[in-house]
Amino acid sequence: METAELTNNTSSISAQQRKRKHNLTCYSFILPNFLGFAIFTLIPMVFSLVLAFLHWDGANKISFAGLDNFKQLLEDDTFRIALLNTFYYVIGTVPLTMLVSLGLALLLNQPLVGRNFFRTAYFFPYVASLVAVAVVWNMLFYPAAGPVNEFLRMLGVTEPPRWSASVDWAMPTVIMASVWRYMGYYMVIYLAALQGIPSQLYEAAALDGANGWQRFRYITLPMLAPATFFISIMLTITSFKVFDLIMVMTNGGPGRATNVLVLHTYNIAFRQFRFGYSSAIAMVLFLIVLIITIVQFRMEDRWVDYQ
Amino acid sequence: MQNLSVQNDTKNREDSSYRLKLWIGRILSYIFLIALAAIMLLPFFWMLSSSLKLEKDVFRFPIEWIPANPLWSNYATIWTRIPFLTFFANSTKLTVIITFLQLATSSFAAYAFAKLDFKGRDTLFLAYVASIAIPWQAYMVPQFIMMRKMGLVDTHLSLILLQAFTAFGVFLMRQFFISIPNELLDAARIDGLSEYGIYFKIMLPLSKPALATLTLFSAVFVWNDFMGPLIYLNSQSLKTIQLGLRMFIQQYAADYNLIMAASLVSLIPVIVLFLAFQRFFIEGIASTGIHG
Numbered sequence: 001m002e003t004a005e006l007t008n009n010t011s012s013i014s015a016q017q018r019k020r021k022h023n024l025t026c027y028s029f030i031l032p033n034f035l036g037f038a039i040f041t042l043i044p045m046v047f048s049l050v051l052a053f054l055h056w057d058g059a060n061k062i063s064f065a066g067l068d069n070f071k072q073l074l075e076d077d078t079f080r081i082a083l084l085n086t087f088y089y090v091i092g093t094v095p096l097t098m099l100v101s102l103g104l105a106l107l108l109n110q111p112l113v114g115r116n117f118f119r120t121a122y123f124f125p126y127v128a129s130l131v132a133v134a135v136v137w138n139m140l141f142y143p144a145a146g147p148v149n150e151f152l153r154m155l156g157v158t159e160p161p162r163w164s165a166s167v168d169w170a171m172p173t174v175i176m177a178s179v180w181r182y183m184g185y186y187m188v189i190y191l192a193a194l195q196g197i198p199s200q201l202y203e204a205a206a207l208d209g210a211n212g213w214q215r216f217r218y219i220t221l222p223m224l225a226p227a228t229f230f231i232s233i234m235l236t237i238t239s240f241k242v243f244d245l246i247m248v249m250t251n252g253g254p255g256r257a258t259n260v261l262v263l264h265t266y267n268i269a270f271r272q273f274r275f276g277y278s279s280a281i282a283m284v285l286f287l288i289v290l291i292i293t294i295v296q297f298r299m300e301d302r303w304v305d306y307q
Numbered sequence: 308m309q310n311l312s313v314q315n316d317t318k319n320r321e322d323s324s325y326r327l328k329l330w331i332g333r334i335l336s337y338i339f340l341i342a343l344a345a346i347m348l349l350p351f352f353w354m355l356s357s358s359l360k361l362e363k364d365v366f367r368f369p370i371e372w373i374p375a376n377p378l379w380s381n382y383a384t385i386w387t388r389i390p391f392l393t394f395f396a397n398s399t400k401l402t403v404i405i406t407f408l409q410l411a412t413s414s415f416a417a418y419a420f421a422k423l424d425f426k427g428r429d430t431l432f433l434a435y436v437a438s439i440a441i442p443w444q445a446y447m448v449p450q451f452i453m454m455r456k457m458g459l460v461d462t463h464l465s466l467i468l469l470q471a472f473t474a475f476g477v478f479l480m481r482q483f484f485i486s487i488p489n490e491l492l493d494a495a496r497i498d499g500l501s502e503y504g505i506y507f508k509i510m511l512p513l514s515k516p517a518l519a520t521l522t523l524f525s526a527v528f529v530w531n532d533f534m535g536p537l538i539y540l541n542s543q544s545l546k547t548i549q550l551g552l553r554m555f556i557q558q559y560a561a562d563y564n565l566i567m568a569a570s571l572v573s574l575i576p577v578i579v580l581f582l583a584f585q586r587f588f589i590e591g592i593a594s595t596g597i598h599g
Contacts (some may be wrong), residue, residue: 009496024417025422025423025503029423029502030415030416030420032411033412040450040469041446041472042438044447045438047452047453048448048449058452121348124351129552129574129577131532131552131556131573132552132570132574134566135552135556136354136567140350150366185553188589207483210336237442243444243534247533248533251573269448275452278448279448282442286442
């Protein structure tokens with residue numbers, strides 16, 4: 001009896017030890033990555049929450065700011081403009097990119113000769129560096145003598161737009177460049193989703209006498225809903241974060257015509273060294289993205305039918 | 308009998324009109340696809356063509372797509388104007404080191420997330436995934452302050468530490484590892500292989516496509532990264548190719564031909580990588596759908 005209990009005890013101890021050893025093995029796999037991830041990503045993320053409530057220029061003493069940084073947002077003219085511009089950019093970019101990439105994916109989903117070539121061609125702008133892309137884009141659209149305007153003049157447009165040099169056209173120009181650069185990427189996601197639709201569905205629909213539009217409307221679109229949902233979230237998030245493209249194409253100009261939230265954050269932090277205030281702006285950006293993502297997830301239940 | 312042949316007739320007629328429609332559709336598709344491919348690639352052709360011209364001929368209209376006297380010397384000139392070679396070497400160094408660390412650490416962690424059961428796994432993984440959704444710009448300032456405290460601003464190490472341990476890499480590798488059947492691992496465990504052994508001898512050899520995808524994503528990201536080096540690198544001798552290109556553009560704003568030559572040179576490594584491995588790149592996007 002006693003011995004039995006004893007062995008029972010030892011076996012449960014060794015089972016515990018085994019479990020602990022197993023857990024340690026698991027942690028050892030994660031540790032190298034997690035250390036770097038925690039120190040250089042997680043901690044700064046948490047720190048940024050705190051920073052938004054502090055005054056700090058990086059050199060002098062830190063002082064508690066309460067809600068000062070957020071109050072200042074209301075008086076900051078550039079912040080208001082950057083906020084509006086960010087929405088302009090997002091609203092201009094997201095639907096257009098989705099539409100174009102879906103259209104391209106549908107076209108490329110046919111059994112065409114040279115499909116791979118087209119796919120590569122459309123995708124290529126995505127891997128080209130923004131600095132190089134921006135410089136060639138600006139030169140193509142150079143108002144006085146760029147090929148685009150020369151071409152328009154040839155067609156009889158006497159006063160072609162001044163593109164990124166004009167207050168009204170700068171944002172549309174940036175949006176065009178953005179759609180051009182990213183549509184190939186989302187096309188690839190759509191293409192993968194299209195190829196995952198079982199062909200029996202189309203065959204059954206054809207037997208029932210459904211025409212092309214009906215097949216698209218009642219099979220393709222619903223079957224693409226998960227991809228569409230995913231793409232809309234990714235695109236919205238990345239569009240709110242737009243920075244590099246604008247920095248290298250217009251640097252927020254002319255005037256403040258293309259100044260966006262992240263560019264404003266960057267300027268406040270790295271040119272004016274107002275770290276607390278820049279964190280407050282970043283926080284607003286984060287909250288906007290968070291709210292929109294939550295709304296999109298809510299809508300997912302209504303639009304997306306996972307089966 | 309007659310009835311049948313009538314039916315057959317209409318069917319044939321429908322068939323041929325259907326086929327005609329299909330053909331017209333195809334031809335229109337091709338015209339559209341080719342036109343669009345031209346628009347997509349035109350800026351790059353123009354870049355190439357302009358890089359071989361005299362500065363004053365760049366904006367001549369109509370465009371002379373193939374210059375009669377290609378000025379190859381433009382490509383020699385750019386190397387003498389700014390220390391392009393240093394920038395190239397710096398970018399190469401960062402790209403290789405960061406990509407290697409990403410591959411090693413994220414596939415290692417991904418194995419535990421995908422195939423092992425342990426306390427806190429799902430919470431930890433959630434933290435990883437959540438961090439993908441949070442814009443980097445929201446915490447780039449605290450990151451910078453921290454790096455400055457550590458005395459790492461204006462070193463390559465700062466960028467390596469920031470970019471080598473990404474949630475993205477872990478996520479991508481995990482998605483791939485999950486598809487490897489558990490029976491395979493159980494069999495290996497029965498044969499006495501440790502978890503480390505399974506990782507090195509079974510998982511890694513089986514996941515070459517995923518590793519190739521991550522290599523490409525990481526390499527293209529680091530090579531093209533502009534904002535990271537912009538914030539962290541000040542010394543001329545440490546700057547990367549994108550900063551160098553930007554500097555070149557600002558210093559020689561009127562030398563359009565040289566700017567185009569420099570831009571094209573900066574694109575070459577990415578073009579080569581992309582063309583050689585584009586299959587993996589596209590499969591990787593299709594399976595994870597997330598930006599690099």
